[in-house]
Amino acid sequence: MRSFQCVIIMYIHQLCGAKDTLPLFILDYDNNLGELMVDTNPFATISSAIFGEIVEDAVKHCSVIIIFVEDQFCTEDVSGKDKLGTPYVNLRTALLQNKVKYLPNVVNPLSVLFRFMPPAESNAFVLRSGEPIQIPEGLPFYYIYFNDYDGSRVETLRRHDVIMHDIFEETRIISSTALGIYTGRHNPIVLAKYGRGGQSTLKNQMYMPQRGVYLASEGALFHFVGLSIEMATHKRRAEFKDVPNVASELRSVTSPDTEHLRTNIEYQGLQIKFSFRLSEEFWTLDNVTLIDGGEDMGTTVLGVNVPIGRSYYCNEPLIIVNENDKSYVRIPEYQVQPFRARARRVPEDVVPFQGPPPPGPMNPSNPAWIAQAVANSSNTNFSSATKCNPYFNVRILTGLVVTGVCLSILFVGISVLYNCSGNDHFDDPLAKQLVIAASE
Template identity: 20%
Template sequence: MSDLPEASGVQPVSSNELLEYYLNPLMQQSSESAVLFLQDKLHVDDFTKFADVYSLDSSGGAFKNIKRFMEEHFSLELPQIENPLQAIDKLKSSFAGALHTATSLSDVEKLDLAPNKKFLLIVELTPSARVGDKEQAITLNDAFVGSICRHLQKRGIKYTAMFTGKSTAENEANEVETFSGRHLLETAETKNGTFMNVSGSIFVFLRDVTVHLQAEDTHIIINATVTEESADKSDAGNSTAIVQLDLSGVSQNTTGDYTVQILFNTTHEGDRWTIQNILLSVNGPASGAFNGTLENARLQTGDIDLVVPILYSYHCSSMKLYVDNIRDESLKSFKHTFVELDGFQMQPFNIQGNAFFNAQDCVGFFTRGIWMGIFTSIILLSILMFGTLMVLNLSTPDRFDDPKGKTIVIAQTED
């Protein structure tokens, strides 16, 4: 097992990679058998929540038996696996030895297992939904895993064990913006938002889009309409992805329909993905002195952090982007033009569990208000420190007469 490749914690292992680089090499050994423990739902965050990982003297929490076996034998952890059931199904169809399934210890005890017979044993663990409490379900399954491993050890069987889930935990990676129910302060007129799924490889969520076109003395406000098909022309590759939003809308102060296109160019950079640039295109009605036409106008992102961990989605509750007239002088007449995205979230890479992963928000760690508070505090502390030093440097007069000593007499001379 020492020849197995290490897995990156940020790059998911596909089902084909799991089968080719991990399962098949183990099964090629003639004397090696395998036991697969399958839980219904398992997420890497379950180990953070229930394994007592923050305690130095931890016994493993709900995973104490699994932790002990991993420490006593050579072990390898794969943090992210895409569709492990697909790899297991392919392994079952190509496995040359005996194939067994079990749901209890008694089922395993009845099996004809011998040290010289190669077998693949698939153990179905208790679903967490049946128990109700997930931590309790994991604790029961961990005890079940321990009892089976000890039983096989007593029988002198050499095997490799694998513990995984059939799918990630439900709602483990859902973002609040995809919630479809009613919020506490939501009115009947409140628009929750539109979710766009592009072939399962790109997810976009958007509540509302407003474009403010300003050129010279003309100000046009376009309220764009977002539909589930707005992102259908988006495209994702191995290292790049283009998220294209095609919208239509009407203006409050002009006649005719407008078409709005917002283009997000993103790149996959190993352990992160980055929004390289955002382009805005607007086509207005042909009639009128000013039809508000823009073609691939670059938008300023200001101090917004557009670098996102590779497994995460990007989220911004209110995103206001102005036309970048500094880099493109031809857009100087549109210098006050901006587009406002309300409730925006997207993930162009590594969609897992058919849901958004945890989101990185556009609000930085240090906002302007925080910086104002920090600088104000520094100034006040500097004044306090300066005043304290001045007080500490004060010295009292030491030229007073000592009442118990000899009187100081200063002789006076007459001119």
């Protein structure tokens, strides 16, 4: 009974008693902070003032500080496990060796870090799936945001643990007084409890990570989220060294008003061909073809018709099946927009990507393929989007079901009324009338 009460108390504490706290790890492999005493009691809260003293001491004694930031982070992530065990293999080993300090509840840790080490485009980096990262030397601190949430939460955190270990070890080779800090932007449980709608008070103060892969060719813009190749027995996900790129593009004119555009995107040895047809008023995404070894292996017919000057956004999975080995390329979320050869300018109604906005030139560490893609296209933003399911969602479905039930009841009632028959037997006026005697 005592353990059950302890669980209930801890859960209430996580939801109500520590609404602005986040877990935090301090990677101090070289003992730069000395004998730092921290309270690992999950019911204890480390105030911003106490954590500010720790950060101030770290800034004085360390030449390089790397801050790793999760988008969402809570105590359940630290204690989470799967069949392989804890996701934090390296952190746990260093924690047992007293090289890592664990602070379970720190009040507004990012606000304290921002005060002592203000983020900027030169020292903030977003680690995306399918994109390498190069950290320049010579800066006193760096912010690294994770944005590769593919697979389960435990698998994602295990991948982040390996990445943190590799980056921190490389930094220690350059600087002997390196320190690492690992925390998050906000607590998802707290935000859901207090109805803040997933909004962070630090939204306008930090370099916001973006999801997916953005590509720009001479004739079209592409944005893919969660691009992966799935086999019959396993799944090949994009590693950070696997970068999709525009392999080729062919434009042809069949009539004065009609153009055809075919853009091939290479990804992990395969090519994905997008076939567009553009007229004066509309453009059409006819089909998407999977090419392997120069041969067409499978085609998915879409027939999407979109007005010229608008993009097409869809959050329903696009699947192109390889008819040879039954593997398939899966794109859970995507946005595309082709341009006519005569309209090589940004439309007037340019708006950001309906999901996350496409990245532009942000800092010198951007991969060359982004800079080259942006330079090769005069269109660097998507126009207003036409969605694949704009007029149908769960609320509309619920309304239709309720309306159908009400109309069914109404129609049944009307049919019952129409089926009611009148009395066809009447009294015989020539027969003796029925007399009922009544007494007073």
